[in-house]
Amino acid sequence: MGKKEKDIRFGKFGTVSFTETTRVNDFIDNLEQGKVMHTCCKACGEHFFPPRADCSKCLASDMEWQEVKGKGSLVSYSRLKYAPAGFEEDLPYTIALLDYGRYQVFGRLDGRLDPDEVKIGMDLSTVVNELPDGRLNYVFKKV
Secondary structure (H helix, E strand, O other): OOOOOOOOHHHHEOOOOOOOOOOOOHHHHHHHOOOOEEEEEOOOOOEEOOOOOOOOOOOOOOEEEEEOOOOEEEEEEEEEOOOOOOOHHHOOEEEEEEEOOOOEEEEEEOOOOOHHHOOOOOEEEEEEEEOOOOOEEEEEEEO
16 A cells, blocks of 8 residues: 655744644645635534634534625734744734634734834735745735
């Protein structure tokens, strides 16, 4: 019997990838198609971002992918002047949390946003972002 090929798609995510493989590697395929996705438990309806393969509420493993779309409301943000290892070249950058109602998304503000225009409660959208080296992530842009 042949050796199964290792699925390392998640190694293409972000500035620094801390893992090559997860049970939600399809997240990368969706980014490549221009979609940021979250998961929803088919058993209890709980939504998750980052995506999960198993529901932490009812422990079911029957999840479906749903697109993060529309407007999210800015809940919190912080402008970083110091960064963890591997992110030093990105400084300064702004991390943020958007509320989409049934779930929240943590990520970065688009670096082209004027920091003086950023206000709690403002509407932003979550969009795919291609990094200079061809890796993918997502950022929050003005609606």
